[in-house]
Amino acid sequence: MKETIIRATGKTVPLRYVVVSLREAMDEIGARHGAEGWMLERMSECAIASFFLSSSLKCAGALSLITYWDGEVSRIESDTTPMGLVRARAVHDEVLALGPRVPEATPVRMETRRFDEKGKILAHSVVNMGKASVAQNLAVYLFQSEQVKAAVGIQAVADPENPARLKMAAGWMIEAFPDCDAASLAKAEEVARNLPPLETFLTPEGFDEHALLSALAGDVDVQIHREIDPKPFCPCSRERMRNNVIALGKKQLLALRDEQHGAQAVCEFCRTEYDFTEADLDEMIKGLGK
Numbered sequence: 001m002k003e004t005i006i007r008a009t010g011k012t013v014p015l016r017y018v019v020v021s022l023r024e025a026m027d028e029i030g031a032r033h034g035a036e037g038w039m040l041e042r043m044s045e046c047a048i049a050s051f052f053l054s055s056s057l058k059c060a061g062a063l064s065l066i067t068y069w070d071g072e073v074s075r076i077e078s079d080t081t082p083m084g085l086v087r088a089r090a091v092h093d094e095v096l097a098l099g100p101r102v103p104e105a106t107p108v109r110m111e112t113r114r115f116d117e118k119g120k121i122l123a124h125s126v127v128n129m130g131k132a133s134v135a136q137n138l139a140v141y142l143f144q145s146e147q148v149k150a151a152v153g154i155q156a157v158a159d160p161e162n163p164a165r166l167k168m169a170a171g172w173m174i175e176a177f178p179d180c181d182a183a184s185l186a187k188a189e190e191v192a193r194n195l196p197p198l199e200t201f202l203t204p205e206g207f208d209e210h211a212l213l214s215a216l217a218g219d220v221d222v223q224i225h226r227e228i229d230p231k232p233f234c235p236c237s238r239e240r241m242r243n244n245v246i247a248l249g250k251k252q253l254l255a256l257r258d259e260q261h262g263a264q265a266v267c268e269f270c271r272t273e274y275d276f277t278e279a280d281l282d283e284m285i286k287g288l289g290k
């Protein structure tokens, strides 16, 4: 079964629906990070939440969602675009130290940043996270920051046989447009409350997003507007990494050149390694002048 991001609206009722299944994309991203079990699940949930927010971006921008934690894990982040691109990161040392374990960590806050297509920040919001799930925090965020009434469900489950792979990573959101009447809203809330567990929609062929959408719709007639393939993507480049190395400053560059005879920079999002030789460093130092 093909994984997509489905966007739909009610034909006669002003409700908006988003359904996401992200297992394949997050398996690939997780493998690059060495993320397993709890960490892979939380990275996936962050990415799904990020997709819910980026799906309403009007422009070709991006949305960054960061959850901050206190304990063995400090932050988990995912950036997504309305076109279905996704990347995610956590602190690499923490990912490796954790393995498939559940950490001693409590959620602290969730931050979101919206960017335009040039990378300029359009909006920045922060909500405190209770012990609640990412989905519950997201619904609170939507209401507090954007005055949007929404119901959200997100669940990622690592494969118990192989915690480096996901069994499921899926989510749904129902959002009420401002003109939605109280009765339709109450009905949608009831459907959301009575939705069976997401694992119900897991079939031998994969996650059945269309079955989930029709369960969410209940007796509302829905029209699908878009189905987009989610794809792992990172815009990092050697040129950008070179600028990061230069930003270390002359003293540090001299030390790298003379003591280590080279440098390696790793992209925290896609784990691509960029190697810089002694000659590269020499050129950077010359470029900085005196």
Ligand SMILES: [Zn+2]
Residues within 6 Å of the ligand: 234, 235, 236, 237, 267, 268, 269, 270, 271, 272
């Ligand atoms: Zn990258």
